[in-house]
Structure formats: structure tokens, C-alpha cells
Amino acid sequence: MNDIFFWYLDWQNGYGDALKKTTPLTSEDRTALLQLKRIVSQVKDFYTGNIKDRDEVFAKFDSLHEAWQKEREAE
Known part of the structure; x- marks a missing residue:
């Protein structure tokens, strides 16, 4: 369970920022x-x-x- 929790924390970094933006979303934000x-x-x-x-x-x-992980490596 700890691994899943830390994978999630690593993965979700940045998504919260995109959701809080008051400016238009970038194409990277939309993709994410x-x-x-x-x-x-x-x-x-x-x-x-x-x-x-x-x-x-x-x-x-x-x-x-x-x-x-595969998606991250492809970026």
C-alpha cells in the first residue's frame, strides 16, 4: 500500500496546479x-x-x- 501511495503522490504532482489555474490551460495541461x-x-x-x-x-x-511508467518514459 505504501508503494501505491507514493506512486500516486509522484504521479499527481502538477495536476493540482493545472486545476487551480485561472488562465487558459496549455496543451500540456489538457493532455495531463x-x-x-x-x-x-x-x-x-x-x-x-x-x-x-x-x-x-x-x-x-x-x-x-x-x-x-511507459507513458512517462515516452514523454
């Missing part, structure tokens, strides 16, 4: 926020409070983290 929306949509079902298969949840987080 679309990525955030896509990732949140993939994990939102995990926040039901009724998790039956915890291994499946952790496997999904691991796969999302791997996808995030």
Missing part, C-alpha cells in the same frame, strides 16, 4: 488532465467499499502503474 481522467475512470470502481478480490485490485493497480 485527459490522462488523469482516463486513469481515474479505470480505478473509480475500486472505491465502492465492497472489495471482494483484493488480489485483483492490486493487480490492476500494478498494471496501471506499469502503463503510467
